[in-house]
Amino acid sequence: MSSSSSSHRIHFPKDQIEDEFCLCGDRLVVKTSWTHLNPGRRFLSCRNYGTSHECKKFKWLDAELPNQYYKDMLFNFHLQFKGFNDNPNMDQLEESKKEVVKLMEELSLTKSKNVVYDRIIMFQIVVIVVLCIVIGAIAF
Numbered sequence: 001m002s003s004s005s006s007s008h009r010i011h012f013p014k015d016q017i018e019d020e021f022c023l024c025g026d027r028l029v030v031k032t033s034w035t036h037l038n039p040g041r042r043f044l045s046c047r048n049y050g051t052s053h054e055c056k057k058f059k060w061l062d063a064e065l066p067n068q069y070y071k072d073m074l075f076n077f078h079l080q081f082k083g084f085n086d087n088p089n090m091d092q093l094e095e096s097k098k099e100v101v102k103l104m105e106e107l108s109l110t111k112s113k114n115v116v117y118d119r120i121i122m123f124q125i126v127v128i129v130v131l132c133i134v135i136g137a138i139a140f
């Protein structure tokens with residue numbers, strides 16, 4: 001697995017950062033790790049990190065994921081998303097669309113079944129109430 005990261009300037013968490021600058025004078029940047037060990041985990045470092053002895057500032061901004069299960073899941077999602085963006089597969093897209101349509105149909109079928117069940121239950125309650133009233137009227 002190759003290590004990769006993406007740099008972005010959005011959401012610069014000022015409260016977590018003591019220094020904004022590296023010893024080399026460059027501003028520190030927030031990046032997101034996409035390694036297998038730390039998928040989706042943001043960190044703060046110099047853009048020249050690892051290239052010079054001065055540029056050693058590195059700080060994780062996000063907590064580590066609780067276990068390898070979540071790491072694998074996020075890592076694989078990232079790979080799939082990345083792969084799809086690099087090489088959009090139209091067959092796969094069509095298949096996904098069909099799957100979405102199928103799931104929507106299943107969902108609406110389930111919803112209509114629920115409506116029918118609700119009506120049956122309401123009908124049963126009405127019958128029981130009517131029976132109670134009739135029995136009560138006969139008894140007294």
Ligand SMILES: [Zn+2]
Pocket residue numbers: 022023024025026046047048049054055056
């Ligand atoms: Zn630096």
